[in-house]
Amino acid sequence: MEIRELTCINCPMGCLLTVTMDGGEIKEISGYTCPRGRTYAEKEVTNPTRIVTSTMKVTGGKKDRVSCKTEHDIPKDKIFEVMEAINAAEAVAPVVIGEVLIANVADTGVDVVATAHAV
Amino acid sequence: MRKIDIVIIGGGPAGLAAAVAAYDSGVDVLILERDEQLGGILNQCIHNGFGLHTFKEELTGPEYAYRYIRQVSHRQIDIRLNTMVMDISPDRVVTAMNREEGMFQIQAKAVILAMGCRERPRGALNIPGYRPAGIFSAGTAQRLVNIEGYMPGKEVVILGSGDIGLIMARRMTLEGAKVKLVAELMPYSGGLKRNIVQCLDDFDIPLRLSHTVVDIEGKEHITAVTIAEVGADRKPIRGTEERYTCDTLLLSCGLIPENELSTAAGVTLSPITGGPVVNESLETDIEGVFACGNVLHVHDLVDYVSEEAAKAGQTAAWYVRGEFSRDRGREIALKAEDGVRYTVPATLDPNRIEDKLTVRFRVGDVYKDAYVSVYFDDARITHKKKRVIAPGEMEQIILTRKQLDEYPDLRTITIKVERE
Secondary structure, three states, X not given: OEEXXXXXXXXXXXXXXXXXXXXXXXXXXXXOOOHHHHHHHHHHHHOOEEOXXXXXXXXXXOOOEEEEEEOOXXXXXXXXXXXXXXXXXXXEOOEOOOOEEEOOHHHOOOOEEEOOOEO | OEEEEEEEEOOOHHHHHHHHHHXXXXXXXXXXXXXXXXXXXXXXXXXXXXXXXXXXXXXXXXXXXXXXXXXXXXXXXXXXXXXXXXXXXXXXEEEEEEOOOXXXXXXXXXXXXXXXXXXXXXXXXXXXXXXXXXXXXXXXXXHHHHHHOOOOOOEEEEEOOOHHHHHHHHHHHHOOOEEEEEEEOOOOOOOOHHHHHXXXXXXXXXXXXXXXXXXXXXXXXXXXXXXXXXXXXOOXXXXXXXXXXXXXXXXXXXXXXXXXXXXXXXXXEOOOXXXXXXXXXXXXXXXXXXXXXXXXXXXXXXHHHHHHHHHHHHHHHHHHOOOOOOOOOOOEEEXXXXXXXXXXXXXXXXXXXXXXXXXXXXXXXXXXXXXXXXXXXXXXXXXXXXXXXXXXOOEEEEEEHHHHHXXXXXXEEEEEEEOO
């Protein structure tokens, strides 16, 4: 039996959630005070995901960096792999907001897109 | 002298939303912005989580700014970038300067203050120790990393758990730095819960509540800090000191509305918010001078800044068009009591409220299962239970014109936190 403790992020209450796991299977969730807390706990222990935001080097323009993000959330354990890919890449000005800067970053099936213009 | 209906000081989220709303109310608008681009601090807030209320989606700062910049450019609203406003006179002559035009003056029928806020610097924190390089406000570090592409250091300690500090803990970690801990003087964090989880817990960065920095070492560059626990009196407790080596100390210890221009124009500031005292129309005590966004009071979410600024833009336009009278019928005072630190606005005239008025406020402590109550003089009008209220999150109540009209002799509206 493994016990995971989480803080719910759905509202300022910040309920302390306790999830009891047995070999990757959820046995019990306690501490939540609304259904959103339960859903959050389930997702966090089985498939936690995050959107990664960063900046990428830009060449040939006025700005040195352009802000970017993974277009959708990616598995939490891939965050640093995604960061490495972003830091290894270079965008060429002009960059348009929404432009794909890296397709299928770190084999996540998700693209890294620009979140600003860079001219 | 050039004449313009409304001059807006600042082209961040508040200035942009005010400009769009004022323009749509049929007046001409000029935005004066000191940076080389519109969008204000949103440009360096590259993380996501903006716009959940306004656009029902999670945008990054630059994306949120872009939505408004596009609206401003579609309307061909007049903008001056790289332009510093030097002075606003009580009769609304705005003196500004830039490289192309030099110093120039504009007679505005109304002025909207939208200058935002700045970070509380080290000098305002009374931290003992040396004054070496390597100490940055969290927002300065954010600008260096996200706009300039420079990392301030590799071993980081953060003092203050405001949202910018939390966001920077994650950002520095993602870029390869080791963030050793976040120390917070208060027994609770001033940041949003989800930032504590996604910026600290995700990366196993400890948050030490009721702790502060008691010493800074390093003559040329910072080499270490000493952290100590503080008691209920917020004074360090002897014997709890712990030393951490570091090459960077980030400070995220609060934001202060930037009101030098407002003060020079004669605008009265609130000692609690540091922003102008305003009425229901977001007008200051200088006629025709309005305020919105973080220059008025520090907000937690940009969505509320946009909403408030749009209101200021609209009421300033009504003022310019002579659509609200200067004879204030009745002035009702709004009072903050028992845990409520302030209200914005501070006064209201029911005749100037269309159908409803949003009153925003913050509390001074964390309350669980408490009630937010609104009193019309001695009568309790609303009594709403809240699971939790915290200083880090802005609260609001809505007053309706109908409610106000039912109390023709009303003098004072009081908002307070009650245990039962």
